[in-house]
Amino acid sequence: MAGISVRPATPADARVISDLIAELAASMGETSPVTAVYSSDYLGFPGSGALLAEEDGQVIGLLSHSIRPNLFHAGNSATIEELVVSERARGRGVGSALLGSFLARLEAEGCAEVSVSTMPDNIGALRFYKSRGLADEALLLEKHFERNASLPVPGGGGPPTRASGPPYTWFSAEMPVVAPSEFSASLDVQSAVLCFSEPCYRALLEAFGMCEADDAPRLGGACEGKTGAMLGGQVDQRVAVYEAHFGAPAAAMLMECLVASGVSRFFMLGMAGSIFPECRIGGIVIPTWGISEEGVSWHYAPPGGATPGTYRTAPSPSPALVETLRKHLEDGGHPGVREGGVWTLDAIFRETVDKVQRYAERGAVAVEMECTALMSIAAHRKVDFAAILVITDELFSGTWEHDFGGERVQRARLAASRAIAKTLLS
Helix, strand or coil: CCCCCEEEEEEHHHHHHHHHHHHHHHHHCCCCCCCCHHHHHHHHHCCCCEEEEEEEEEEEEEEEEEEEECCCEEEEEEEEEEECCHHHHHHCCHHHHHHHHHHHHHHHHHCCCCEEEECCHHHHHHHHHHHCCCCCCCCCCCCCCCCCCCCCCCCCCCCCCCCCCCCCCCCCCCCCCEEEEEEHCCCCCCCCEEEEEHHHHHHHHHHHHCCCEEECCCCEEEEEEEEEECCCCCCCCCEEEEEEEEHHHHHHHHHHHHHHCCCCEEEEEEEEEEEECCCCCEEEEEEEEEEEEEEHHHHCCCCCEEEEECCCCCCCHHHHHHHHHHHHHHHHHHCCCEEEEEEECCCCHCCCCHHHHHHHEEEEEEEEEEEHHHHHHHHHHEEEEEEEEEEEEEEECCCCCCCCCCCCHHHHHHHHHHHHHHHHHH
């Protein structure tokens, strides 16, 4: 098996997956209706997945599988659906590599059982599976249905069951029809600060000494903005400060327009709810990674990993900017500064008790509506980004406690604004 590697399939592999299934069907004297679109949708369906065997960059084998909860075992039950090796690669241990990799994963994840079906006269397949520890323990009964040709087949045309598959199938590396440069403006700045409320906007302008600065060009997603030189520095540091409409789509549109206008360094001042008991109203959070449940990020980061829906790397900010913000917040002596994960979502009324608890256990400390979208765009566009979040409300107790206009929040907002100003001037 030297030179053979096994990896999880992604939607980018949809064509080669459908080709291998077609090859399997042909070897049995049959045909399969599978298409590349259906293969992509299959990979995005919860519990479904596939492993691919590669040699010299060429896919030579496939193991497709499903994993689902099982009531009897009170745990997950896995099914090997198809195991196919390209004809040119048979007899070289490719099937063993695929099966071994899958069984090792199931054991590591604590799966209760795995099953596979094969024809009773397929002596070679029976011998193969039994030699790997699978036993003849049950009889599989099947009934096949004739599908109405007028009904849409998932992935085969007709109205899809979802707009374009689950979020982790949305990424495309192709060129957009409408480019951000269509909405760019003439901006003589390299740095921009984005916020999403009038109080944050005014706190930033005060900290930057830009209350009387010129109005910035009106860009998509923005409510208002100022641009000019910051006061208090030893260099003429020009910056754009924008208040955007809240939510990931508006924030994303504004950031894309600013990148197209030449901005290469971004800061965000946001408001967030705490999901961690030690992070209280008036506290400050520096996000160091993110859990994305907004719709923007999935269009900027290709999925990866063995679990459907995971990023190749989790959304995260620029480490150097995070370090500088941390230093200036420490120097300012503001109490209650924490670092950790941020949970970003679009559905403000779906911050449910179970998810608050689950994400807090994973290390997230706050929830808001823009941050992971901007992290993902920054990584995609190769620009620098960091954020500071002011805690305005608390969700961790299961009831909503809030103090948006209180003195604790006002002090934190000004401390965060000053830390961003010092970072820009340092």
